[in-house]
Amino acid sequence: MPPIVEIRNVANFAGQEVTIQGWLYNLRESGRLLFPLVRDGTGIIQGVVVRSAVPPEVFARIRELTQESSLRVTGKVRADQRAPGGFELDVSHVEVLQLVPLDRPYPITPKEHGIEFLMDHRHLWLRSQRQRAILGVRHEIVKACRDYLDERGFTLVDTPIFTPAACEGTTTLFEVNYFEDKAYLTQSGQLYNEAAVMAVGKTYCFGPAFRAEKSKTRRHLTEFWIVEPEVAFAHLDDTMELAEALIAFVVGRVLEKRRPELETLERAIGPLEKCTPPFPRLSYDDAVKILQAKGSEIRWGGDFGGTDETILSENFDRPVLVHRYPSQVKAFYMTPDPVRPELALCVDVLAPEGYGEIVGGGERLADYDLLMKRIEENQLPRPAFEWYLDLRRYGSVPHSGFGMGIERVVAWICGLEHVRETIPFPRMLYRLTP
Amino acid sequence: MPPIVEIRNVANFAGQEVTIQGWLYNLRESGRLLFPLVRDGTGIIQGVVVRSAVPPEVFARIRELTQESSLRVTGKVRADQRAPGGFELDVSHVEVLQLVPLDRPYPITPKEHGIEFLMDHRHLWLRSQRQRAILGVRHEIVKACRDYLDERGFTLVDTPIFTPAACEGTTTLFEVNYFEDKAYLTQSGQLYNEAAVMAVGKTYCFGPAFRAEKSKTRRHLTEFWIVEPEVAFAHLDDTMELAEALIAFVVGRVLEKRRPELETLERAIGPLEKCTPPFPRLSYDDAVKILQAKGSEIRWGGDFGGTDETILSENFDRPVLVHRYPSQVKAFYMTPDPVRPELALCVDVLAPEGYGEIVGGGERLADYDLLMKRIEENQLPRPAFEWYLDLRRYGSVPHSGFGMGIERVVAWICGLEHVRETIPFPRMLYRLTP
Numbered sequence: 001m002p003p004i005v006e007i008r009n010v011a012n013f014a015g016q017e018v019t020i021q022g023w024l025y026n027l028r029e030s031g032r033l034l035f036p037l038v039r040d041g042t043g044i045i046q047g048v049v050v051r052s053a054v055p056p057e058v059f060a061r062i063r064e065l066t067q068e069s070s071l072r073v074t075g076k077v078r079a080d081q082r083a084p085g086g087f088e089l090d091v092s093h094v095e096v097l098q099l100v101p102l103d104r105p106y107p108i109t110p111k112e113h114g115i116e117f118l119m120d121h122r123h124l125w126l127r128s129q130r131q132r133a134i135l136g137v138r139h140e141i142v143k144a145c146r147d148y149l150d151e152r153g154f155t156l157v158d159t160p161i162f163t164p165a166a167c168e169g170t171t172t173l174f175e176v177n178y179f180e181d182k183a184y185l186t187q188s189g190q191l192y193n194e195a196a197v198m199a200v201g202k203t204y205c206f207g208p209a210f211r212a213e214k215s216k217t218r219r220h221l222t223e224f225w226i227v228e229p230e231v232a233f234a235h236l237d238d239t240m241e242l243a244e245a246l247i248a249f250v251v252g253r254v255l256e257k258r259r260p261e262l263e264t265l266e267r268a269i270g271p272l273e274k275c276t277p278p279f280p281r282l283s284y285d286d287a288v289k290i291l292q293a294k295g296s297e298i299r300w301g302g303d304f305g306g307t308d309e310t311i312l313s314e315n316f317d318r319p320v321l322v323h324r325y326p327s328q329v330k331a332f333y334m335t336p337d338p339v340r341p342e343l344a345l346c347v348d349v350l351a352p353e354g355y356g357e358i359v360g361g362g363e364r365l366a367d368y369d370l371l372m373k374r375i376e377e378n379q380l381p382r383p384a385f386e387w388y389l390d391l392r393r394y395g396s397v398p399h400s401g402f403g404m405g406i407e408r409v410v411a412w413i414c415g416l417e418h419v420r421e422t423i424p425f426p427r428m429l430y431r432l433t434p
Numbered sequence: 435m436p437p438i439v440e441i442r443n444v445a446n447f448a449g450q451e452v453t454i455q456g457w458l459y460n461l462r463e464s465g466r467l468l469f470p471l472v473r474d475g476t477g478i479i480q481g482v483v484v485r486s487a488v489p490p491e492v493f494a495r496i497r498e499l500t501q502e503s504s505l506r507v508t509g510k511v512r513a514d515q516r517a518p519g520g521f522e523l524d525v526s527h528v529e530v531l532q533l534v535p536l537d538r539p540y541p542i543t544p545k546e547h548g549i550e551f552l553m554d555h556r557h558l559w560l561r562s563q564r565q566r567a568i569l570g571v572r573h574e575i576v577k578a579c580r581d582y583l584d585e586r587g588f589t590l591v592d593t594p595i596f597t598p599a600a601c602e603g604t605t606t607l608f609e610v611n612y613f614e615d616k617a618y619l620t621q622s623g624q625l626y627n628e629a630a631v632m633a634v635g636k637t638y639c640f641g642p643a644f645r646a647e648k649s650k651t652r653r654h655l656t657e658f659w660i661v662e663p664e665v666a667f668a669h670l671d672d673t674m675e676l677a678e679a680l681i682a683f684v685v686g687r688v689l690e691k692r693r694p695e696l697e698t699l700e701r702a703i704g705p706l707e708k709c710t711p712p713f714p715r716l717s718y719d720d721a722v723k724i725l726q727a728k729g730s731e732i733r734w735g736g737d738f739g740g741t742d743e744t745i746l747s748e749n750f751d752r753p754v755l756v757h758r759y760p761s762q763v764k765a766f767y768m769t770p771d772p773v774r775p776e777l778a779l780c781v782d783v784l785a786p787e788g789y790g791e792i793v794g795g796g797e798r799l800a801d802y803d804l805l806m807k808r809i810e811e812n813q814l815p816r817p818a819f820e821w822y823l824d825l826r827r828y829g830s831v832p833h834s835g836f837g838m839g840i841e842r843v844v845a846w847i848c849g850l851e852h853v854r855e856t857i858p859f860p861r862m863l864y865r866l867t868p
Contacts, residue, residue: 424626
């Protein structure tokens, strides 16, 4: 019996007979030759079947194979520079596991399909080369984030998904019936990170977060993944450096490990290769001036819209760090700038090429009295914040951190127009299936 | 200015003056000496303050320090074999960031506290050496799982948290108001894994899962983390080997990297060191015989209770793989044993020392007709399963996988009596805070 080999490893078996287990991706016929294209999830390889070289029933069996039929195909691995991946398989035998019937063919054909049709068939659409490439890049981005933080002494502290109170208004919160009680799905692990960081010094959480966003845009999901590092004794500048270094590391890792996927996605490499530190830094004040000069109607004190972010990012060839927004457009827990207290010590990172905000963070309020004041001003339910206030009662220290949205980063690095392709099973306003 | 150094790195600064940023863990006084114990999240170090060696105000400031006050302490690193960690700090200066007031002291003192009190103060309790050790081991377990699978070509495919339909009965599902619709929080990513595995060959998901478990036991959380690998073309034996290898790898990694944490937890190392393959394998039939011989009232055809699992695990010095349970006690998607169709091709792994089931998995039904029959027999809503049936319509292949519950593994490896300490912010029937 020839060895069963994954397509990604065929290079190690050149000249040898192997068996590949997978699915028929495509089939071409040319005279006395058949060219079955076989994928196995680790790669794709073209088989060559010569009519005179195989028993007639083998040739007939391959000829009648339908798209996505499952099979075991045996043949000799042959180097061929013209082949994508560099190898072909001279087929000698095939075992069909399941033949997709002609009268109920695989629904996703090489022709164009509408997006709703593809989304309804997401469980099958994932098999396409394009979607598999996105999955591979997403995997690498997640792993790069974790590796970067793990190697620098951060401790993963998983923050809870069920949270007891509506911390920042209930309008975008998902409510859950929690036995006799109500719970809300987390929008961010940050408040819990602030507890963890006092225990472990440097922490991160990395999990799903939820936003009951009624807007239907190409940048919003109701369920998304976010990595949130937090560092004790760190100030705004430290967190800006960390965000910059993390982003550069992630892009570098993808460029190093996932070139084939980026090629499949026809992603231009140049803009990604430029993405090395230092990234430009821009105060909110200066950002407003740039926007106004470009004709935006933004006025000082307002938050940026998606279009503003796009205009800003077009000024730079790498991610830009916009810092010190007015406190009024940021969350209650931000430290005011000591020089200009109307500003928050915060930073947003805008991806290049119009991909919008990928990071938001800053320095948290360490002062008990000021935090109390902000909680009252924002009419937040104080009992729900007693534990958070405890962090300022018992050994308060400066601390800073940020959140980076994985789907936004995937969209940018893969060059995708819409976040719906960035996550395996997207959840949106009108999309809860499959 | 002396360099700011993390306690875990002091060995690199022996003989040098450094500044450490952290919190006062404890303070002893002995004649003309003060011994502040300082933690910074990366470690703990004892300072030595000699009254005659520092200005009187420095001595006084240190003497009045209260537990968990935050500070920067400067001094010379000195090797001392008697010190835990091997180093002490000859203190010359201290800067107090926040002095915890005497009239509102840190609530968790070195004396004993009741468990409900500690759970109410979980945001502070995490700072204890014991909880930090558990966090460290948990981090290592998560990382080991990911590293193991990543290095073997598995693709991470995050499965959705919001699921549209109640797949296995609604009694233990959490319901969410999803705009005009209802959604349920996932209990397992497995069904989605089965779609992903046809796209990438080898996949895993790793995220939180939810069970509205009304029982209040030491083994149940409503929110828990689970890693679930799935492999195309894999059979029961393959999945048993994968589970065995993964568990052995995880234990080995913790033993290699987290000895100090295991010592802090006073975890006996011997039983963990025994945890090398091959693990014993036991059929359900034989397991029932063992249990009956030991006086259990189990009868063939019933599922094991917690006590049964404990009795079984006590027969072995390492995890035991119990395979081929009666189909009637397992999920509808299990492949029947071809030799004895009343059995499912499934496996549970029971941890040693009475820690119960840590893995459950098996071979999934690849046959369309049989899966349809099972869906009907179980009166499951067929429309919700059309996408799942598609996986059998279009290139069905044998495939197998399992889920491993992270909190159960943490409890076992750390030697914890109750799962509530295995996760940073536990969620249980009567516990939704902090």
